[in-house]
Amino acid sequence: MFQESALSSRHQFRHRLRTLRRSLSHDQQNQAALALKDRLLMLPRLSQPRHIALYLPFDGEPDTQPLIHALWQRGHRIALPRLHPFSPGHLLFLEYTPDTPMCHNRFGIAEPRLDVTRIIPLARLDLILTPLVAFDRRGHRLGMGGGFYDRTLQGWQQRHCLGAGPYPIGLAHDCQRVAALPVAAWDVPLPEIITPQAHYRWPDAGAA
Template sequence: MNTTIASQKKRIRENLRCQRRALSSNQQERHALACCNYAQPLLKQTHARHVALYIANDGELDPGKLIKSCWDDGYRVYLPLIDQNQPRQLLFARYLPEARLKPNQFGIPEPDPETTTIVTVNELDVIFMPLVAYTEAGERLGMGGGYYDNTLRQQNNHRAELIGLAHSIQKQPTLPVEPWDIRLDGIVTEKGFNRCK
């Protein structure tokens, strides 16, 4: 990795993670509700059945309301699960209301792979992704582990719609990108849904 790009990404991550953690619980709650309201019509338009979301961590936009809405509307909901057999790869575990979660090595709750259905990225219709920063063009800066980028490169001809969930304060005019960075198809914030250019 280019050291200049790596240091730029590190600075952006530190700054924006600090900003999103500084949002009040009231702001976090309002943003989560607004995002849920903007994401619901999007799911109907895509005719999705299998939807991946995530459990919020470190000030990320919380998709908990959207997860509940997906359950209520009959979607199959999945959460990312670190693949213990492949470095920096994700699997997706079916997430049901009664599921018990346990923290992974980063402290992020995951379903127990022994008690749920596991699917690959090729079986998903829409993937709502957390992020640290984004641009209108769909460039996404994550936490730096490369898990989503590595996993999404494994997609076959059935390509899931990739939607970032974020607070609008995470928007950047440009981001340092590398050839392996996967672009988003759209972004949902508390201000609405934007299709990436």
């Protein structure tokens, strides 16, 4: 069983790392966004047009807008998450273009307005670039606490091997790396995490 002390520790990590990333200056955020864009555009996975799920920054997360604009220019299709209207705790992904109507969800996060014609099923996504609050040297990811991405990524490796689901990569500031996170049974480790200064890989992440 996941112990109460571990839950308390996760809360402490979450509070400390969220405070830390929010403390980054405007210039630091801009530099991080450009460095992440440059690193990601070098990925072999992005050498051909893809369906890529991204996010819009919230609460000090790395800004993805420079990357999104660069991916549009290269012919990639971008999807953004929105809270599922009928399945609590889950996400839908909708195509995002410069003219996509937006709104804010109950957490204050920008998301596409619901339009069933713009939904991109998870199985059609090639890549999902996820935000995170903290990560450790084993590829474990700590999110905001809602479990939305853990549910989305559950069993990702098996689906991806069958060509029916996206490959996940986490995006973070360098200051969000810690030695070790308290891990729960529902946590889904990531195979790769990219920061402005580094690219971390764990080939066995997500293995059954």
